[in-house]
Amino acid sequence: MLDIKAIQFFGALIAVWLLLAAHRFYRAGKLKKSDLLIWAGISAALILISFFPVFISLAFAPFILGRGLDAFLVLGLLGAYALLFKIYVKTEESNRQITELIRKLAIEDRVRKR
């Protein structure tokens, strides 16, 4: 019988929440099918890791960090930084496009009183 700890339940809870949120966004048309599949995959992996942590050790065995969980966390952190940078670049680009649009409208619709 599995010896389940609170942290494992917490991990699984996050995974279920992630899956439900992704499904809700997909149904609302805010998420593509391919994105839904990616998030479903991440959720499934999270559930698997939560209940069978040994999988992390196996998956990260080639890394020299010793315990698999350490490698998982370090890589996760690096991934989060990469994601943050990507979001920053996208936000900057979106802001620039919004400003350009607002400017175009403002100049085209300018009011002139003589």
Place this chain on the structure above:
Amino acid sequence: MRLIVVIPAYNEEETLKKVLDSVKKAAPSAGIVVVDDGSKDRTYSIAAAEKAIVCRHLINRGLGASLATGITCALEEGADIIVTFDADLQHDAEDINRLIKPIRENSSDAVIGSRFLNKEDLARMPLVKKLGNSFLTFFTNKLGDLAISDSQSGLRAFNRRAAERLIIICDRYEVSSEILMILGRNNFRITEIPMKALYDERSIRKGTTIRSGIQIIVGLMLKKVGLKR
């Protein structure tokens, strides 16, 4: 030479009418472009009722975005000289003619009104602003290899050639430093003249704060290392 005064305005219903009247009195032949930056108050209706061209941002985009809109609009209107002028009654419209003189005489491409060259006014500048402006000016001069005494001044004049090269990217307060850096990079002749600065509680509150000062520095550094366009 056609002169157009660009006035960016965000929630300036209290002061805009007075500013417009003073500009019209000091430079009667000048065109005026008011950029309403998504104000929530009566700024737009006040500007639209005056003899001015009014560009309205549907949502607030910041000082830099407003200046870029105003300068683009002024160029489309055929401006030969463009003056940027604050809407919070901090500037004295009488300075406009002194400001554009070096451009009319073709001895300068851009003129900056400096609060730091007028010793009497400098004494009235709040200490926090004095320190903040000095620091930002030092930073701007270092990054742009410039020798300006007041990098955050909102009173500026450009000839058409310089204005056409001002591709402003920064939407917010970093714009003042950005403009100077563009002018410096393109080897335009920059002159500074002393200007009067009028301080009241409102203009102090609305000006560059410590928070926006930090944002300016961070924005300029990101721009310098290529993380911000």
